[in-house]
Amino acid sequence: MDMPIPSAEILSRRADHIAALKSVVPADRVIEDVIGLRAYECDALTAYRCTPLAVVLPCNTEEVAAVLKLCHDRGIPVVPRGAGTSLAGGSLPTADAVVVGVARLTDVLEVDYDDRIMRIQTGRTNLSVTAAIEEDGWFYAPDPSSQLACAISGNIGMNSGGAHCLKYGVTVNNLLGLRMVLMDGTIIDLGGAHMDAGDIDLLPVVCGAEGQLSIVTEATLRILPKPEGARPVMVAFGSSAVAGACVSDIIKAGIVPVAIEFMDRPCIEACEAFAKAGYPDCEALLIIEVEGSDREIDHQLALIREIAERHNPDEIRESRSADESARIWLGRKSAFGAMGQINDYMCLDGTIPVSELPYVLERIGELSKEYGLGVANVFHAGDGNMHPLILFDANKPGDLQRCEAMGADILRLCIEVGGCLTGEHGVGIEKRDLMHAQFNAQDLEAQMIVKDVFDPKWLLNAAKVFPLDASEARRA
Amino acid sequence: MTQTTFTPTTEEELSDIIASASAPFDIVGGGTRHTPAGHQRLSTAGLSGVRLYEPGALTLVAGAGTTMAEINALLADNGQRLPFEPMDHRAVLGTSGEPTLGGMVALNHCGPRRVQAGSARDMLLGLRFVDGSGRIVKNGGRVMKNVTGYDIARLHCGARGKLGVMTEISLKVLPLPERTATMALAEPSPIAAVAALSKALGSPFEVNGAAWHQGRILLRIEGFNDSVSYRADQLSRLLPGLTLVDENPWDDLRDARFAATSDRDIWRVSLRASNGAKAAERLMGMGVDVTLDWGGALLWASTDNGFDLRSALGGLHGHATRLRGAGDTPALEPAADGVAQLTSALQKAYDPRGLFNR
C-alpha cells in the first residue's frame, strides 16, 4: 500500500512543531515519546503501521481549534482519530502528521426524552451512549459490532451501520446536528435539535467524510424508546441461493424485520467449533429478528415461518425466551472472533443488490478455488451488505498479497453486479485505489471539489479515500 | 415574453446545453413550484421513466423527470410506497402540473411520517446529475448500504437544484401497512398538546403521525391489523380520552391544505419539539394561526401578509421558510456565517457560472 512520502522539512523541524503545539494547548495534551506514540501507529487494519509526528488529545473544542489552526499555518498534515477501530486504515497516520484524537471528549452534554435527542462529545463510545439512557428505556440505534470500543466520532467519520440498520438506518439517519472544527480552526455548528435543514444541508456530506473535511467534537443524536421486546428465528437451508430467495420473499410480503443475518457453511462450522451455539449442520443459515410486544412478535414470526416453509428449510428454530434468543445470536456475534481463532482473515464489506446474492456467492466460491484461499461468508442479508472473510496466513510469504488481490477481485465483482466497494467500513487506504473501478474521473472530481471547499490545502487525512494519482495535484 | 424551454432527453444532451449556456436557467420538474425566476427553462420532462424496480430489494430507480403520480401508482400496485410522504404543493400554492421525483428530492420533501421514516434524504440511495460545468456525475448507487466516497447525493436533497440538474434517482421504498388508524383527543393548549405528543412518541408503540391541529391531538399508528388494535389500546391507556376516529387528516396536514383557502402568508418552521409548543403559544397571542406536526417539531403558521415571523419567534426556531407570500425578509432562512460561506463556496464549485436557480 503506497503512502505519500512524508515531508522531510516537517520531520526535520519536529522539536519545534511539538514545542509550538505545547504553546497552544496544555503540555499534557501532547504525546511525543516513542512508547506513547506506538498506540497510535495503526488502527484495526493492523497490517499497515506508521509512527506519527505527535499525538494531541484535546479536552475541548477550543483546544481542537487551536491545534488545527497551528497545523494549518505550519502546513502540517492532521489525522483525526476516534477509538482507532477502523478496518480500512482510516486513522492510519503518516510520519509527518499530527494525530488529533477525541478520546478525552466523552461527556454527555444533554439528554432530553421529550424532544427525543441527546447531545454528546464525540469521543464517547457507541455503547456508552446507549448505556447512559438505557435504564430509562431509550437507546441510540446504530450498533456496529465494535460498539464497545468505537467512538461516535469514528461512526460519524465512516457513517457506520450495524445489525439493526435495516429498520433504523445508519449513522446519517440518526444524526441531527454537530459541532466541528475546520482545518483553519473555524468552529462550525450544523443542524441541531430540529429535524431538517432550511437550505443545502452539509450534515450528510460531513458524515462519512472519513475525517477529511473537519474534526467533529459534538453531536446531537436522535434517540428512540426501546421496543417492548425482540426475538429471532433461525432458519437453516440446503443452499445459499434458497436462503437468498427467502429473504426477498419476506421483504416482498411486507415484513421489515429489524435484522436479517446470513451465514454460510464455513462460517457456521467455525462458529460452532468456537462458541458451541448448537447451530444446525447446513449450507446456509438466516437469523431474522423482529420486534414488538409478545403478541406482535408471535404474529410476525408466524408469517416468516409460513414464507420460510415454502422454501423447504432443513430446520426452523423460533426463539420463545430471552435465553433461546441469546443462543441463536451467540454464534453470529462470535463469528469474527471464531474466524480469528483459526486463521488470519481479511474482512470485506462490499454491498450488492439482494437479488444478485446467489450469483455472487457462487463466484466467490470460484475465486476461493482459484486463489487457494478459504472464504467464510457472514453478512447483513436484508440490505445486501456482505462481509466475506478471506482466510490467510500472515506468516506465509505472499499470502497477504494474494489475499488482497482476491479481495480486490471480490469487490470488483460487487461493483459489476450493481453494488459498491464498501457498505459501512469506509474506503480509507484499503479500498482507495479501487475507487477507480467504481467511479470515473468526473465522479471523483465532483467529490474532491467538496474537500477543496472545506480543506483547501488538503491537510486533513489527505492520503485516504481518493486514489493517490487522482488526488496528487491537490495534495502537492 | 415567452422563455425558451430546453427539454433534453439524454444526459449528454443536457451536458451540452449547460456547457454552452450563457444565461441562467430555471430548472423545471413538474413546474408546480411557486415563482419561476423568468429565466430560460430547463425541463426534466425528457429524463423520465422507471429504470429499475425490485420490490424484493425495496429499490426503485427512475429518471428525475418521472412524475410522482407514476411512481406512486407503480408502488401501490406492489403494496409499497415512499414512506416519507412527499408533500403535494398544488393546493397551497395554487399551481397545476404533475410534481416530479427531481422536484421532490430537490426540496427534500417529507410529511407527517418524518418522525418515523425520515425525509427524502433518508431514503435516497444514489443519483446522477449534471453540474454547472456540464460534468456528468454519478454518486451513491442502488444498494441499501453504501459509504463509498463522499455522499454528495444527499447534498442535493433540499438544495433546490442549486448544485446541478438531477437526471436519475435511486430510492429505498417500504411496504404499505396492512392497516392505518388515527386517534384523536381534544386539547386546546399547545403546551399540554406537545407534552402529550412527546409521551406518545416516547412510547414503544411506533407512532408515525403526531400532530396538533384545530384544538385536537392527532396520532397515527400503522402496521399489521392486530398490532394496530393492540397499540391503539395501549396508547389510550397512556393518554386517557384518546380514541380511534374514522377520518384521515394526514394528507391535508402533509399538504398544509388547511391554509390553502385564505390568502395569508404561509410559513413552515422546523424547530425543537418543545420549542414548537412555546412558539405556538407565543404566535397565537399575536393572531397567527398555528398547526403543529412532527410531535411539535414542525410548525405551520399562517400570518398576515408581510408579517416578520422570524423576529416573532425570537430565536426559538431552527429555520423558517416562507412558502407563500412576499416580504422584506428572504423566503429561506439565512444560514449562520460559517455555514453560509461553506455553502456558497460549494455552490460556486459546482456551478461556477451561476446558471442554476439563483
Ligand SMILES: Cc1cc2nc3c(=O)[nH]c(=O)nc-3n(C[C@H](O)[C@H](O)[C@H](O)COP(=O)(O)OP(=O)(O)OC[C@H]3O[C@@H](n4cnc5c(N)ncnc54)[C@H](O)[C@@H]3O)c2cc1C
Ligand atoms: C471487530 C470489529 C467489528 C466492526 N463492526 C462494524 C460494524 O458492524 N459496522 C460498522 O459500520 N463498522 C464496524 N467496524 C469498523 C469500525 O469499528 C467503525 O468504522 C467505527 O465507526 C470506527 O470508529 P472509531 O472511533 O474506532 O474510529 P477511527 O478508527 O478512530 O476513525 C475512523 C475514521 O473516522 C475519522 N474520525 C475519527 N474521529 C473523527 C472526528 N472527531 N472528526 C472527524 N473524523 C474523525 C478518522 O480519521 C477515520 O477516517 C468494526 C471494526 C472491528 C474492529
Ligand SMILES: Cc1cc2nc3c(=O)[nH]c(=O)nc-3n(C[C@H](O)[C@H](O)[C@H](O)COP(=O)(O)OP(=O)(O)OC[C@H]3O[C@@H](n4cnc5c(N)ncnc54)[C@H](O)[C@@H]3O)c2cc1C
Ligand atoms: C419548504 C419549501 C420551500 C420552497 N421554496 C421554494 C423556492 O425557494 N423557490 C421555488 O421556486 N419554489 C419553492 N417551493 C415550491 C416547490 O418548488 C413546488 O411546490 C413543488 O413541490 C416542486 O415539484 P415539481 O416537480 O413541480 O418541481 P418544480 O416545481 O419543477 O421544481 C422544484 C424545485 O426543484 C428543482 N428541480 C426540479 N427538478 C430538478 C432536477 N431534476 N434536478 C435539480 N433540481 C430540480 C427546481 O429547480 C425547483 O427549485 C418550496 C416548497 C417548499 C415545501
